[in-house]
Amino acid sequence: MTSVFGVASSKPEAAIGVIAPRCRIGGGENSTSAPLTTVFVVAVRTIWEAMARRRFLLTSWPWRGLSYVLSTPLVSLLVGMAVAAMCLPWFYLASRFLRAQPTAPAETVLVGLMGLVVLVAGGPLVAVPVARLERLRLRLVDADPVSPPVVATVGSRLGRLRRRYTEPATWRELAYLVVVTLAALPSAAIVLTLAMAVALIAGPLLVEPESPLALGFGQVRTVAEAAPFALVGAVSIPVTLYLVAGLAGLHATAARALLSGADERLRSELVEVSRSRERLVTAFEVERRRIERDLHDGAQQRLVGLILQLGLAKVEMPPDAPGTGSVANAHDQAKLLLTELREFIHGIHPQALSDLGLPSALQELADRSAIAVTVECTIPQRPSAAVEGAGYFVVAEALSNAGKHSGATEIRVAATVRQGVLTVEVTDNGRGGADARHGSGLTGLADRAAALGGTLSLSSPVGGPTTVRAEFPCG
Amino acid sequence: MRVIRTVLAEDGALLREGLAALLDRFGFQVVAAVGDAEALVAAVGEHNPDLVVTDIRMPPGFTDEGLRAIVRLRQDRPELPVVALSQYVETSYASDLLDSGGGVGVGYLLKDRVGDVHEFLAILHRVAAGETVVDPQVVRKLLKRSSTPLATLTNREREVLGLVAEGYSNAAIAARLVVTEAAVNKHIGNIFTKLGFAPGEDRNRRVLATLTYLRDRAQP
The missing domain is CATH 1.10.287 (Helix Hairpins)
Incomplete structure (x- = not known):
């Protein structure tokens, strides 16, 4: 495998088809054989990578992480409000139960279902714009942009909407709503922790004898008393920043997994x-x-x-x-x-094939062969022309190879359509040892089979028998 | 010799005109020359000819329209002599034809045969007289298949049967194989016995033998 090192492209779609690490430090033992376009750089692309480095706290990354974590509760609030609005029918039911008001079973089911319908129908309407916003916000802690899922741009408005609702990406975006709502809790906790650390540090500046400061563990009245607390605060700041970065990293990983459309693309x-x-x-x-x-x-x-x-x-x-x-x-x-x-x-293209189908065309092939050929066909209905053609030419090639190389005296051709698969098989009683690589036309036929979603296999042990078998889906 | 009133169906205009000219020149009367299967059926209904000569592959589908048209025609008029011309040998076409109307008065030929003018005309005459003629290539192909019940025949008998299927008379077979007619008669008697045909009207048994011959093929 050729791996491509270098600056991760700002356009991920340009790298389609190349399996490349999202960020790696270039070099390595096979660097000499790397393509000419290889660029060796050392770049940090995500907050995880930044955290692994020694000078993490001196870079902008802790602050990027902090801004990410700080902005999360805002998004959570907006999302939470929208989700809560959609869950109103359920809240109504819950309140009825909590207040022990009698509810008819039919009403329970009806209101419950209504809630589900509102959520399923309205969820994507909230999820899609939130996902768009979150993909932008993700850039704070992840330098590689997240490509949005492919959105249908052709077809009628209704068709586009229908596809929007049937795409897995839409439902992953909906799942992300839950993630972002729940992320509010740890984010808020960390923000509070940080605020507390700042308060501890500020303690010695704010303390005055007549107004004691409550610092959680007791009261301080003098600067000397406040100083150890300030020290604790100062030490806890970097720790908290690492925690912030960790939380941002976790959130970013989840966001990338749920919001990225690259796989689908x-x-x-x-x-x-x-x-x-x-x-x-x-x-x-x-x-x-x-x-x-x-x-x-x-x-x-x-x-x-x-x-x-x-x-x-x-x-x-x-x-x-x-x-x-x-x-x-x-x-x-x-x-x-x-x-x-x-x-x-x-x-x-044999006329018998288009006019009469595989059985007649294969029988005709058999009639042309110098070796005795028996043909058995079970083909209840004709496959598509492309599949018929491919099957026919596999048999033709196999018969011609058998005639030239195998020394066989008998050949059996079988063609069956079963459960939407056309199978053609040519078996001879010759000396075997055939090799698909050596000039036989089977390689080209294998490509043709593959293009139709089919397979072609050759079994030819020395001493025989040789069997060529091809399968084509023809649903 | 009486004039054989013929309906001709062939979609290639050039060949159709050539064939019509040939037939008109050599004692046939082409009462209609048409270009597709539907017109063929209509022309036969209108002219009630003594002979139909048709291409198998014709518009609109370009598969076996001509063949299906004559099989249909022979359901109403089983004795209507027909000669089907084909660009390639397809044994199932031959057996479809021979199945129609008891296999009497049927010809199945490769198109190439029209170039051998005298032989072609002779075949048309024989079919018009109720004989059955199958292109030697079809016969040769079928001979190669070695399955029952023809497997019981000796090589010589198969050879004779092949010539029977091609429509040769006993005398003609004897001449071709350079043997006496009595020897041919003996071979044919053996063939009929081995294939299980009771003695009876000779031409019927010949047709039956030909049919066995043509049906003796792997089921498509």
């Missing part, structure tokens, strides 16, 4: 890539059919017409007329050309 791009690969293979198949049809209806028809004319000329010419030999020669050549053209067309 990758996944959706991967899905798109495999779809486009499948489309390519299908288009390729369609194109072959078109070429076959054009040749059949064009060149082949004309050639038959020509053969007919030449045959007619041959018949009509007196046997001793000059040029009879040439006409006969032309006639023979045209017939030969027709045979060659037919073979050529057959190689591009």
Whole structure:
């Protein structure tokens, strides 16, 4: 694997497909083989990494962590209010129960369900803007931006909304509402701790004999009495800052996990890539059919017409007329050309396959083979043209390989469609030892199978038998 | 020789005209030359011809429209002689044809055959007279398949059966194999016995043997 070191790109989508650590110090033993674009830097990207360094307290990171933790309760308050509003039906129920007011079971269920509906329907409306805000706020403690989930931008308004509600990302954002609400408690606790430490430090400045200061552990009246407390406060400040950073780090980790759409983006791009690969293979198949049809209806028809004319000329010419030999020669050549053209067309796309489907086409292949071939087909309904084509060419290639190399005397071809999977299998009783890597067309066919979501396997122990097996989903 | 009134169906205009000219010139009368299967059915209904010559692959689907049209026509008129032309050999087409109307008066040929004018015309005459002719390539393909019940035949018998299926008479088979006609008769008798056909009307048994021959293939 080639790993890419360097400044983490500010555009994560530019790095799609490369599995790269989010932040690493460059170098290492394989640095010489690293790509030319490698940039060696030492950069801190997250508060966790910052905490691991000795000069942490001298950097801006503790203050970034503090601002993150300080702003959390504000968000929590807003979110809490919105969530509470949505939970009103449930609060109403709860209050009825607490006050021991009689409630009809039907009413309980109805109001309970209403609460659920309000939460499910309204939750994402709150979660989505909160997530947007929180992704921005996350930059305080995490230098790498969090890419939002892919939002459908095409389709009708209703379709977009429906997709919004069915995306897992939306529900992860909803789960984050809970996280941010709960985070208010530790954040507030830490803020109070910090405030207390500040108060302890400020003690010696504020203390006056006539007004004693209550510092939790007792009262102090003089600067001398307040000084040890100030010392405790001063020591507890860095400790608290580490605590703040830890809390910010935890929160940031949870936020990144719940709010990042990078995985989905990758996944959706991967899905798109495999779809486009499948489309390519299908288009390729369609194109072959078109070429076959054009040749059949064009060149082949004309050639038959020509053969007919030449045959007619041959018949009509007196046997001793000059040029009879040439006409006969032309006639023979045209017939030969027709045979060659037919073979050529057959190689591009066998007509029996499009007209009659796999069983007939495989039987036809078997008839062409020099070795005895038995064909068994269980195909209740025809798979798509691309799948039929791929299955056919796997059998064709396997038969041709068996004919050339195996020394087999019998070949068995089986094709079945079961539970939405087309399986074709070609087994010969030859000497085995076939290797897919050595010039056989199986590699290309394996690619074609993979593009259709299928697999191709070859089993050929020395001494035989050789089995080529391909499976294609054809739901 | 009486004029054989023929309906011709072929979607390629050039070939259709060429074939029509050929047939008209050599004692056939092309009463209709059409370009698709629907027009073929209509023309046969209108002209009640002595012979139908059709391409198998025709518009609109370009698969086996011509074949299906003549199979349908022969349900109403089982004795209607038909010759189907195909760009490639497909044994299932041949057996569909032979299944229709008891397999009498049927021809299944590769299109290439039209170039051998005399042989082609002779085949048309034979089919019009109620014989069955299958392209040698189909026969050759089927001969390679070695499954029951043809497996019980000797090589010579298979060879003879192949020629029977191609529509040759006993005398013609004898000439081709350079044996006496009596020897051919003996082979054919053996074939009928081995395939389990009771003695009876000779041509029927020939058709039955041909059918066995063509059906003797792995189930598609």
